Amino acid sequence: MSSFAGRMKEYPNMSLDRFDRENLHARAYFLSHCHKDHMKGLKGPLLKRKLKFSLTVKLYCSFVTKELLLSNPKYAFWEDHIVALELESPTLITLIDEASGEVRHWVIITTHIGFLVEGAQGTVLYTGDFRLAKGDASRIEPLHSGSRVKDIKSVYLDSTFYDPRFYQIPSRETCLHAIQGLVQDWVSRSVYHTVWLNCKAAYGYEYLFTNLGDEFHTQIHVNSLDMFKKMPEILSHVTTDRASQIHACRHPKGEEFVAACRLPCGSSSSDGTPLNIISIKPSTMWFGERTQRTKVIVRTGASSYRACFSFHSSYSEIKDFLSYLQPVNIYPSVVPIGRTHADVSQLLKSMCRDVSSSAVVYRPLGALKRTRPEQQTHGEDLEEEERGGEERDLEEEERGGEERDEGSVSNSGPPPRWEEFFTTEILTDSQPNSCSHTSPSHSTLTGSQTPELFVDDFVKLPSPSISLSAGRGPSQADGMLIQSEDRCQGDALTNLDAGGEECGSHTHQSEPTESQLSSDFDIPSTPDSHRPGPDELSDLYRRLAAGEEVVTRTGSQSL
Structure with missing residues (x-):
């Protein structure tokens, strides 16, 4: 049984499914369907008298409702005041106050579940007796603007069975x-x-x-x-x-x-x-x-x-409907048996949209790094290995990026010093060197954003022996060349295959230079290269600073 008083807070000049008491002063009337609890006062003498002295008061309803209403002789006096609205078609309604001349405009859309009102005070939905299965709200075209759900300010809801007792009908x-x-x-x-x-x-x-x-x-x-x-x-x-x-x-x-x-x-x-x-x-x-x-x-x-057999949606169906619309306000039109209006309002409160949380909150995307790919088992195809590794890397990086972002927000501290980004770490004999089979890749150590290459276990590639820094200014560290480690790599592969120790425990590891730590690409060593001495570097830097042409000749080669 409907307990709706007839007026909406947003648009008090119209009355819906109630035609007595204060609704006698409304400037427009709406009837959702022909059930007695929605027609109170519709054939009352006061409203009938009002129609005799007013040319602008109208009753808006669907074509079916109009035919059903006029089939009863008791409502025949409404015939000249009824306007049938086409289903799911927007209709502009202009109301002019006969005393003040005030003009108001609304857009009314009649749907299978009630009336959708759009105006200066926002979009409001009034439901009559409606029954929607779960998911049906997404198929109601007037509730959408293009591909998105309209911003519904308020819903005046048929809450007949909004009670856990009627969870499933x-x-x-x-x-x-x-x-x-x-x-x-x-x-x-x-x-x-x-x-x-x-x-x-x-x-x-x-x-x-x-x-x-x-x-x-x-x-x-x-x-x-x-x-x-x-x-x-x-x-x-x-x-x-x-x-x-x-x-x-x-x-x-x-x-x-x-x-x-x-x-x-x-x-x-x-x-x-x-x-x-x-x-x-x-x-x-x-x-x-x-x-x-x-x-x-x-x-x-x-x-x-x-x-x-029910004309009204069940408790779970109403929750699904409201979760889809996410209105700011929800007003119950019916109080279930055994409940109070306060009980239903409290139950519906949890389904209202939280306006305070609707603001856009900025979150950083996080570091665009990829973790080192896991070692693959023998016999797998190289193409499948690369494709699978990339998917794992993206998933791990997204999780890692979110964790780092949360950690950076919660653990606020002084900003790091500039020198901390360029401090090189010296590996000792007790630590695995670059020849170690289990050591992380070069770009992982340096924090490089260059994606790693995936190598089949059947293909044994020698480790790079020269690292160059791209786009760096001249410095002593940048000019240094690193001796070839091919011999060390070969020993490491032999020892690993035989189950022996890694070559890192027997070979002295030189201190990594800045260019070695910061480079994004590794290239093979230049034939006949050697490490320049301090005198050669000093002369080279002096000539570069003076703008002189630098030509170094070794035998028949020119650099």
């Missing part, structure tokens, strides 16, 4: 199949076996009527066809012929029906044979009050059944 399809099975079992026994669908309202069960009619190639008996005359998709599935085996007729108000006949229409067989009648009452609240899990259809008497 069988879908309409599940209920339909269960009802079809029961009807099939009953009417197939004889022509005297009849089913009565005990529906509490004349409108809203068309889904059952159309599907049962198609399944059993028959028409459903109803009291009147007036409300369906302009809805041909439903009209062909209903009839006023009492001879039908499936009835959805209702008891007339103020009239007593014969106790011996349980059909409201008083139908009986043509030959006087008593009818065997079962009643099926679609409902949901009854199932929610059960303390134990039940089936979709439960037998409640000798010839009466309850079927779990």
Whole structure:
């Protein structure tokens, strides 16, 4: 039962699904559907009088709602004041205050679940009685702007079953199949076996009527066809012929029906044979009050059944819907039985978007380094090794970058000195040198951002013996050449294959220079090269500083 007062905080000049009390002063009215709890005051004398003296007050609804409303003579006075809105089509509504001349503009979009209002106070969604399965919100076009979800400020929600007691409600399809099975079992026994669908309202069960009619190639008996005359998709599935085996007729108000006949229409067989009648009452609240899990259809008497059929979304479906929209405010329109308005509001509070956390927060991307690839087993293909290693490197680097970023934020300290970035580390005899099989690669030691090359274990490549620094200014360290380590590499490979010690424990390791530590690329040694002495370097630097041409000749070679 709707408890919505009719007014939205953002747009108080309109009233939705409520037409009495303070809503009499509204400048526009909206009706989501024709259920009594959403039509309070719609045929009241005060509102009827207001329409006589106003030319601008209108009632906006869908085409189906308009036809259903005007099919009842009690609402005939609305005929000149109803505006039918096309489904899922934006409509610009301009309201002019007759006294002050104030003009307001809204864009209204009628959807299957209610009205979407867009105006100066933000986008607001009002839902009538709606049932959405999980994931269905992404298919409602008016809720989206291009590929993104619209920024919804407020949702006025059908919260009928927003209670953990109704966490899961069988879908309409599940209920339909269960009802079809029961009807099939009953009417197939004889022509005297009849089913009565005990529906509490004349409108809203068309889904059952159309599907049962198609399944059993028959028409459903109803009291009147007036409300369906302009809805041909439903009209062909209903009839006023009492001879039908499936009835959805209702008891007339103020009239007593014969106790011996349980059909409201008083139908009986043509030959006087008593009818065997079962009643099926679609409902949901009854199932929610059960303390134990039940089936979709439960037998409640000798010839009466309850079927779990709901017009409203379940607790889990509403949570899925709100999680998708992420509105700033959520206002319940219905208070579940056994709950208070404060209880429901508190439950919905956790589904509101936190405005304070919606600001954009900057996070650095982290270092763009790759870790050293793991050693591969013998016999693997080189191409597969490279591809697999790159994927592992990217994953490890992303994790490592995030850890370093978090650590840098939490452990704030004095900035490092400039000299710390260029301090070279001298390896001792007890530490593995560059010939070690388990030592990290050259670029890993130096922090180089150059990706490592992946080498198959079957291919034994000699370690580089010369490292040059690109783009560095002249210095003593840059001009030094390092002696070849080919012999050391060969010894290391031999010792490793034989299970012996590494050559690093027997060969003296020279102190690595800056150029060796900072270079990004390693190149093979130049033939006939030698380490220049201090005198040669001093003369070389002096001539370079003077701008003289430097030509060093060794035999027939010129540098």
